[in-house]
Amino acid sequence: MNEKNRRLSCGLVALAVLAAGLALPLRGQALDGRVKELEKQVAQLEQRILKLEALILELQKTPGKPAGSAIAGWKDKANWRRLKKGMSKSEVERILGVALKVVPNSHYGDIWYYPDLQGGNASFDIEGSLTSWDEI
Secondary structure, three states, rough: OHHHHHHHHHHHHHHHHHHHHHHHHHHHHHHHHHHHHHHHHHHHHHHHHHHHHHHHHHHHOOOOHHHHHHHHHOOOOHHEEEEEEEEHHHHHHHHHHOOOEEEEOOOOOOEEOOOOOOOOEEEOOOOOOOEEEEOO
């Protein structure tokens, strides 16, 4: 092998090593982003569990109150019509009650379903503000 070919081979090997070294951090960054997204979703679910557990305790302490009353706000169309774009999640929860299904999405925002996927729903942006809803 002449000197020119040897240099070219060494240069190609060095370029391949450099490219591999650059690709590893990019793959790690994509993985870090996915891990952070999953951690956010877990934190949201943990908060939801805490709210539901508190609600269960509250319902157990008030024996005269029907069990479904804490989540029955969604049944009244007048409550749906009280909603306004930009409301916070806590404001919507006070009006409609606790959603029976929450579909989290860290890119577009969460969707809350009352009482199930065929019933009404409320959509939020990633900041947690109400963007739209569909009555039952």
